Amino acid sequence: MADSILVIVEQHEGKLNRVSWETLTAGQALAAETGWTLEAAVAGSGVASLANEVAGKKVAKVYALESPKLEPYTPDAFAAALKQFIASKQPKLVLLPHTYQVRDFVPKLVTAMERAAISDCIGYKKDGNKLLFTRQMFQGKLAADVAFTCDAPWFVTFQNGAFRGDKVEAGSAAAPVETVNIEIADGVVRNKPQEVFKEAKQAVDLTQAEIIVSVGRGIKEQKNIELAKQLAEALGGELAASRPICDSGWLPMDRQIGSSGQTVAPKLYLALGISGAIQHIVGMKGARTIIAINKDSEAPIFEIADYAVVGNLFDIVPPMIEEVKKAKAGA
Amino acid sequence: MKILVCMKQVPQKDAPLKLNESGTWIREDVSYEVNEPDAFALEEALRQKEKHSGEVVVITAGPARAQQVLREALAKGADRAIHLEDSAFVSLDASNTARAFAAAIKDEKFDLIFTGLQSDDYGYAQTGVVLAELLGWPHATIIMQIETTDGGIRVKRELEAGYFQFVDMPLPAVLTIQSGINKLRYATLIGIKQAKNKPLRKVTLAEVQSAIGANLQKIERLYIPQKTKNTEFLEGPPAEVAKKLVEKLRNEVRVL
Numbered sequence: 001m002a003d004s005i006l007v008i009v010e011q012h013e014g015k016l017n018r019v020s021w022e023t024l025t026a027g028q029a030l031a032a033e034t035g036w037t038l039e040a041a042v043a044g045s046g047v048a049s050l051a052n053e054v055a056g057k058k059v060a061k062v063y064a065l066e067s068p069k070l071e072p073y074t075p076d077a078f079a080a081a082l083k084q085f086i087a088s089k090q091p092k093l094v095l096l097p098h099t100y101q102v103r104d105f106v107p108k109l110v111t112a113m114e115r116a117a118i119s120d121c122i123g124y125k126k127d128g129n130k131l132l133f134t135r136q137m138f139q140g141k142l143a144a145d146v147a148f149t150c151d152a153p154w155f156v157t158f159q160n161g162a163f164r165g166d167k168v169e170a171g172s173a174a175a176p177v178e179t180v181n182i183e184i185a186d187g188v189v190r191n192k193p194q195e196v197f198k199e200a201k202q203a204v205d206l207t208q209a210e211i212i213v214s215v216g217r218g219i220k221e222q223k224n225i226e227l228a229k230q231l232a233e234a235l236g237g238e239l240a241a242s243r244p245i246c247d248s249g250w251l252p253m254d255r256q257i258g259s260s261g262q263t264v265a266p267k268l269y270l271a272l273g274i275s276g277a278i279q280h281i282v283g284m285k286g287a288r289t290i291i292a293i294n295k296d297s298e299a300p301i302f303e304i305a306d307y308a309v310v311g312n313l314f315d316i317v318p319p320m321i322e323e324v325k326k327a328k329a330g331a
Numbered sequence: 332m333k334i335l336v337c338m339k340q341v342p343q344k345d346a347p348l349k350l351n352e353s354g355t356w357i358r359e360d361v362s363y364e365v366n367e368p369d370a371f372a373l374e375e376a377l378r379q380k381e382k383h384s385g386e387v388v389v390i391t392a393g394p395a396r397a398q399q400v401l402r403e404a405l406a407k408g409a410d411r412a413i414h415l416e417d418s419a420f421v422s423l424d425a426s427n428t429a430r431a432f433a434a435a436i437k438d439e440k441f442d443l444i445f446t447g448l449q450s451d452d453y454g455y456a457q458t459g460v461v462l463a464e465l466l467g468w469p470h471a472t473i474i475m476q477i478e479t480t481d482g483g484i485r486v487k488r489e490l491e492a493g494y495f496q497f498v499d500m501p502l503p504a505v506l507t508i509q510s511g512i513n514k515l516r517y518a519t520l521i522g523i524k525q526a527k528n529k530p531l532r533k534v535t536l537a538e539v540q541s542a543i544g545a546n547l548q549k550i551e552r553l554y555i556p557q558k559t560k561n562t563e564f565l566e567g568p569p570a571e572v573a574k575k576l577v578e579k580l581r582n583e584v585r586v587l
Binding site for chain 1 (some may be wrong): 336342344345347348350357379420422425426429437451452453454455456457458460461463464465469470471472473476477481488489490491492493494495496497498499501509510545546547548549550551552553554555556558559560561563564565566569570573576579580581583584586587
């Protein structure tokens with residue numbers, strides 16, 4: 001059997017998670033680099049049409065892994081199904097998006113297969129014959145190139161935004177699709193998931209905001225939020241926050257930016273006292289201009305900022321509000 | 332309800348990190364603190380014990396300095412602690428860390444094992460789920476609420492983009508806990524005093540050596556990430572910096 005790369009795309013209720021295209025782009029790049037064959041798989045119940053959608057891209061083959069037990073998602077069923085399938089195909093590389101669902105079943109799957117996953121990668125390097133996968137460490141302050149020291153299949157999960165989903169190459173003709181019926185014995189699935197739901201009505205849609213002033217731990221106390229609010233109002237923007245601020249109840253959950261909150265791409269993202277943990281950055285790195293004010297000169301937020309101020313936000317924001325008001329009055 | 336909480340000591344959030352000579356890890360001379368999600372996992376275990384009675388046991392792996400995490404947990408109300416003490420534990424991958432924990436608790440009977448959803452140093456987000464698979468237990472990740480039911484527990488999983496899901500599952504089980512599931516408590520003076528007399532079992536590397544193997548992945552190089560953006564740093568007294576920023580907003584960013 002020729003060496004191959006298997007991309008496992010993610011679907012929810014009959015729709016592909018669009019981060020799947022990013023993983024497919026990564027797979028195409030790695031296939032070009034290694035000369036290995038690129039294949040894809042989608043697991044669920046009634047996923048043939050999704051497999052056909054993937055087959056329109058430049059891949060050698062797409063597998064629809066079918067079992068009624070794969071719907072709704074459970075880690076037990078997914079790990080069992082993928083273990084059977086991957087053990088029979090023996091790809092060199094298995095690529096997945098680093099989603100909450102993947103985080104839920106991949107460590108179980110690789111343990112059952114006596115393999116490992118290098119998780120939450122942002123890229124790869126080829127060093128001679130060796131593949132290295134780059135991941136952020138210490139909340140993005142450092143990066144590491146990580147190699148597998150076990151036999152293939154090697155499992156890699158890629159961070160949201162690591163590759164461009166819109167750059168995925170279309171195929172010259174539709175790739176063949178094969179349905180694989182997976183047997184999952186009774187008793188394998190132990191969890192009983194209920195319906196997926198949204199907690200509260202989103203009062204604000206931050207994805208539509210052109211200007212966002214966002215606060216992090218550096219704001220120190222709830223009463224200081226008012227300062228950020230004044231700046232947001234002066235600029236005509238929306239107020240948002242990183243997770244710890246919403247966890248503390250200082251701002252409602254619907255103002256949270258990041259992997260567990262909203263993903264935004266405004267004209268201006270002004271980060272006040274935000275260190276820039278990975279989970280926050282994935283939610284705002286698409287902003288056109290990022291301004292960061294932070295005391296810690298090594299804060300990872302500065303890695304992605306266009307304009308940076310190392311300093312105390314309580315010194316800088318008050319005169320800034322005045323300057324903005326002046327500028328607006330003069331305009 | 333007997334609950335084990337897996338905890339980790341990590342460098343403090345704003346601690347400046349320096350690379351070691353071989354460029355494969357950081358130098359040890361930084362300040363450490365408890366991995367934040369693990370603190371929420373401990374708090375949740377203490378709350379479950381207060382509701383259902385039982386025992387809370389905390390476990391960590393790392394050199395002598397890591398004992399601080401266990402002492403703090405005991406002061407907050409954990410009943411006893413297990414310390415896998417050796418600096419070699421720091422460089423174990425998620426798979427081996429879980430194997431070492433499984434070996435250290437093989438004679439115990441827990442109903443639940445909690446971990447934080449990920450660590451602030453490696454950030455693999457794997458150890459808890461690997462441990463569940465090694466033990467043959469069901470698991471659920473990124474948990475925001477736990478209730479007991481007739482046959483087990485009902486947990487609230489956080490999904491992406493503001494979605495949630497309740498999951499019913501049997502015990503024993505492993506749960507990875509999300510930050511913000513509860514409000515953290517502080518240790519009381521009495522708690523700190525009592526902690527000194529609580530049992531802390533030390534486990535050597537030799538005792539769990541047979542359970543762990545070679546790491547399945549290896550950090551070849553650790554480095555300061557290359558900047559992908561040309562960041563312009565604005566300097567000067569606050570009033571001047573504020574002025575410069577607003578000029579940028581008007582002339583470059585064009586939002587004023």
